[in-house]
Amino acid sequence: MNPAPPLPDSTQRHEMLQAGLDLLDQGITVFDANLRLVAWNRPFLQLLEFPEELAQIGTPFEHFIRYNAERGEYGPGDREIQIAERVAKAASFAPHITERQRPNGRVLLLRGEPLPHMGFVTLYSDVTEQRYIENLTEHQNIQLEERVRRRTAQLENANANLSRANSENTRIAAALRRNEERLRLINDTIPILxxxxxxxxxxxxxxxxxxxxxxxxxxxxxxxxxxxxxxxxxxxxxxxxxxxxxxxxxxxxxxxxxxxxxxxxxxxxxxxxxxxxxxxxxxxxxxxxITEQKRMEAALVQAQKMEAIGQLTGGLAHDFNNLLTVVIGNLAALQDHRPDDAEVNEFVEPALQSARRGVQLIKRLLTFSRQQPLEPQAVEIGRLIGGLAKLVRRSLPESIAVSTDVASGTVHALVDPGQLESALLNFALNARDAMPDGGRLHIATRAVELSADAGAFDVAPGRYALIEVADNGCGMDAATLARVYEPFFTTKRFGLGSGLGLSMAYGFVKQSGGGISIQSQPGQGTTVLMVLPLTTPEPDVDRPADEAPLAHGGELVLLAEDEPNVRRVVRQQLIDLGYPVIEAENGAQALAMIEQIPDIAIVVSDVIMPGGINGRQLAEQVLAGHPQMRIVLMSGYADEAEDGASDLPVLAKPFVRQDLARALQKANKS
Missing domain, CATH: 3.30.450.20 (PAS domain)
Structure with a gap:
């Protein structure tokens, strides 16, 4: 193996450093304590449009200022006063970073730093096209290579001149050593490796x-x-x-x-x-x-995934609600027609319970995926945690034991239930990641009284609902704990977390008038404590209409529904309520039947139908020509069912016969 070549001498090192300096896209100048130029590079002359003959070792700082003044860069005013002010400011030099727009429209970023033996170094950066630098990389690199070749030729010529100047060797060697120190200081200061x-x-x-x-x-x-x-x-x-x-x-x-x-x-x-x-x-x-850039890209991908999941969940919910309408409708009808058949009910009742749990699961998925914030309401925390624990147990491996401890009395907090569930689920999934080999997750709640010195939560004194989520996982050190609420900060590998969960939970809790505190140590697990203001729920008011027997009508109903199985279930429910029924597969067919059959008194229509006319458009056209006609809409989309923009009753799928009867009664009153 050949031995490594000898290291370059100081002249060669100076040339290498000067060549590297000229390759930078930023301009650099170094002035000594007497405000005389001792080092510069070609980008400096190009960025500030100075002639090359002006840049010589020993050129006074004043000459550059005077050159700018003479070409009118400082505007109107006494030229000598302008020059004196700028020279005086440079003499009393202080570190600074400033932006300056050149007459040619380019914007320069100037950064000045003092040198150990007085004097200062200034870095000039053209930031005009900073946003487009990636697109210009290839072009700049070509220019950079050309500057390297040109500078190499210049240095070879300078080396020949230095060789002929033997009497100047000692002085030049000392000057080169000083320049090398200055250039090294400059290279160590700029934010480039x-x-x-x-x-x-x-x-x-x-x-x-x-x-x-x-x-x-x-x-x-x-x-x-x-x-x-x-x-x-x-x-x-x-x-x-x-x-x-x-x-x-x-x-x-x-x-x-x-x-x-x-x-x-x-x-x-x-x-x-x-x-x-x-x-x-x-x-x-x-x-x-580029670590932060990568984190931002990963966070963007994660956000796009969440948006896609939300859109997919909404579409799936519509299809599942249609399926569950058929399942629940048929099972409920079978139960109603065979109320005293114990053998039938032995099979029907568990199936109905499972189908209704499916309805609740779909609602929970929609809550997690919806984009708009929900309205805060009085939420019974213990019941919410009990329901969430079932979902959490299915989301965690069997090696993690999940336990809950809720207060004996009911604890209500004024909070958005969907946001609270999302925050608690995020805490549980973080705990799962902290316990790869298994462990214990405990969720508890109780009412507490916080005094004025409750500094850990930064909330006003009063009564709060305290929620505790604790695990015995790997825990966090002090440095990580200090940054847990920072958006996009995560200790997980790229693609496994966006770094937004805890920051969003923190913002949600603060907006709800509560506080949050996280306690953790390496190897000791993590405990999340969250307080939310207590509230008193409004008492349930018994509605006489709900207690009274549901009215049965004999009026002719037009049922418009594109799904045959759903249409069959709803038709049977209407018949059981005493209504004669005719059917339409879409909005256009329904309109034609209304014009041909004057006895139609009620229209029950799905909101989303093929054929160019949806349920709401059908309702508008029907009421325009028949204002006395009553209309009930059905929808498998949660947003449609909750939309308060229309006075028409919207029946959320799936539903049973009693829900349909109430919707028909509401249509009678409107």
């Missing part, structure tokens, strides 16, 4: 940010092989891009690595250094971290 790798895959240069990224001390990267610095895991991902760069091809790629216990992502561009003879000497590395 910079490095240079030779053709033997050995680092010849790396700035401080590059060393920190891979966990090496400053200066410990130079002279080491790429594999040794970045490790086998990362090297396996970058092996092919490195080969392409050493073959003379510019390449951009992304990679991931484990850093301080977290998975982080970076994007790198390798720009080969090629001689005029076509020989590749090595390549420059320009890298920056």
């Amino acid at each position: 910079l490095g240079y790798v030779d053709k033997d895959e050995v680092y010849q240069y790396a700035n401080k940010g590059y060393s920190d990224w891979y966990g090496h001390p400053e200066g410990a990267v130079t002279g080491r092989a790429v594999l040794d610095v970045i490790g086998p895991q990362v090297y396996a991902q970058v092996r092919e891009p490195v080969k392409k760069a050493l073959a003379g091809q510019q390449v951009t790629y992304e990679y991931q690595m484990e850093r301080r216990g977290q998975t982080v992502y970076a994007r790198s561009t390798l720009v080969p250094e090629i001689t005029t003879e076509g020989e590749t000497l090595g390549f420059f590395v320009f890298s920056h971290e």
